Amino acid sequence: MLNYLVAFGAIAALLVGWVAVQRVTRGYAERHPETGPYREVGCAGGCGHCGQPCEQPAEARVTPPRPL
Template sequence: MLKVLLASGVIMGVLVGWVMVQNLAREFARRHPEFGPYQEKRGCGGNCSCSGGSSCRNK
């Protein structure tokens, strides 16, 4: 049971950490417009049925 709780805690910690990194990147981009806007990393997913991103439209 301890291993399950520990694994859940680690996963939640990683997810919260990633959200914090994204927020820091957005804040940095807001404070430094000379570097351009913050761009989310986008891949093939959701609306396209491609293999390896070959038929996805780049936005």
């Protein structure tokens, strides 16, 4: 039982730490506009994220997934 509580506490602490780091970096970006806007990390940002193009070429066809 102690292992579960330690694991839960560690995961919760990492999550709270990550949120704190994001708040600090957003505040830094607001105080120092010369460094550019704050950018989130991840693949949901749109153009150029995760190596995906912004638009699909006209000749590329998207096929629907096959049913299982």
